[in-house]
Amino acid sequence: MSAEIWLEQLHENGYRLTDARRAVVETVEKSTHALTPVQVYDLARKKYRALGLVTVYRTLEKLEELHIIQRVHQPQGCQAFISAGAGHQHLLLCQSCGQVEFFDGDDLDGLTKTISKKTGYKINEHWLQLFGLCAACRTN
Amino acid sequence: MSAEIWLEQLHENGYRLTDARRAVVETVEKSTHALTPVQVYDLARKKYRALGLVTVYRTLEKLEELHIIQRVHQPQGCQAFISAGAGHQHLLLCQSCGQVEFFDGDDLDGLTKTISKKTGYKINEHWLQLFGLCAACRTN
DNA sequence: ATACTTATTGAAAATTGTTTTCAATAAGAA
DNA sequence: TTCTTATTGAAAACAATTTTCAATAAGTAT
Numbered sequence: 523m524s525a526e527i528w529l530e531q532l533h534e535n536g537y538r539l540t541d542a543r544r545a546v547v548e549t550v551e552k553s554t555h556a557l558t559p560v561q562v563y564d565l566a567r568k569k570y571r572a573l574g575l576v577t578v579y580r581t582l583e584k585l586e587e588l589h590i591i592q593r594v595h596q597p598q599g600c601q602a603f604i605s606a607g608a609g610h611q612h613l614l615l616c617q618s619c620g621q622v623e624f625f626d627g628d629d630l631d632g633l634t635k636t637i638s639k640k641t642g643y644k645i646n647e648h649w650l651q652l653f654g655l656c657a658a659c660r661t662n
Numbered sequence: 663m664s665a666e667i668w669l670e671q672l673h674e675n676g677y678r679l680t681d682a683r684r685a686v687v688e689t690v691e692k693s694t695h696a697l698t699p700v701q702v703y704d705l706a707r708k709k710y711r712a713l714g715l716v717t718v719y720r721t722l723e724k725l726e727e728l729h730i731i732q733r734v735h736q737p738q739g740c741q742a743f744i745s746a747g748a749g750h751q752h753l754l755l756c757q758s759c760g761q762v763e764f765f766d767g768d769d770l771d772g773l774t775k776t777i778s779k780k781t782g783y784k785i786n787e788h789w790l791q792l793f794g795l796c797a798a799c800r801t802n
Numbered sequence: 803a804t805a806c807t808t809a810t811t812g813a814a815a816a817t818t819g820t821t822t823t824c825a826a827t828a829a830g831a832a
Numbered sequence: 833t834t835c836t837t838a839t840t841g842a843a844a845a846c847a848a849t850t851t852t853c854a855a856t857a858a859g860t861a862t
Contacts, residue, residue, distance in 0.1 A: 540810065560848090576849090646793055647792070647794070648793070649789070652788050678837095699820085741820095
């Protein structure tokens with residue numbers, strides 16, 4: 523169970539394990555969609571009714587800090603979160619259902635070298651995200 | 663003057679030309695940094711003192727609608743705007759001073775084809791952004 | 803097990819950013 | 833110049849997020 527690993531990481535970093543945190547972690551960890559704080563709140567409250575929205579915000583903040591989750595940027599807004607995936611990965615989002623897929627294997631070295639030469643920039647990082655229709659949404 | 667072109671485009675789309683809009687357009691058009699609504703407000707008020715923040719929001723909204731400006735996504739936030747550039751372009755941002763450079767010439771066809779095959783997605787769009795240090799910030 | 807320290811909690815209040823309302827104004831057509 | 837109506841800024845409303853605070857409970861020490 524990966525949720526266990528997330529909780530372990532929180533614990534290792536000096537955070538206490540509480541029912542509220544467990545509920546948030548389990549909710550976000552198993553989601554295949556990026557979730558907003560309110561969406562996390564609604565889902566996690568099915569596991570732990572007393573959960574407060576404030577605690578959701580605070581827990582997401584810590585998970586992001588530890589790079590366990592990442593913020594997802596979309597045309598409709600940038601307040602949703604999803605698992606950070608392992609290593610250097612990018613996102614592919616379904617424009618219809620919101621499904622998120624991870625992928626790696628981008629090779630931008632050629633491009634960054636060209637741009638670097640042209641602009642004089644030292645390029646440190648890149649953000650790449652693909653948008654499209656997942657197999658299921660594609661067929662209907 | 664490119665600000666003139668922006669104003670023309672507004673006019674062509676049925677919007678009236680006012681001093682408030684002129685101030686906002688001139689400010690955003692000549693900026694090499696992405697600007698937040700409040701930053702636009704502060705700068706544009708040097709040209710037109712009576713300008714209201716509300717009008718800045720409304721004008722930015724229209725400029726974005728017409729694809730004259732675009733929203734810039736950054737780790738610190740996603741409420742800043744910059745010129746949309748011409749054609750299919752991407753952004754390169756200086757992490758130190760905030761300078762924005764445009765670039766094109768990305769070729770992601772190979773990557774998208776691979777990912778498409780692997781995931782079953784029909785990929786419609788991609789979103790690429792580079793971060794680094796500009797020539798000036800690099801040397802100090 | 804028990805006591806103890808202190809991080810964590812949820813509710814309410816405060817704050818911030820953005821949008822709506824509205825009467826006055828002014829752009830642009832007649 | 834007149835007239836219609838989009839546009840304006842101020843104030844109010846709204847939404848999202850953060851802070852405050854007293855009560856609670858996690859995890860360590862006893």
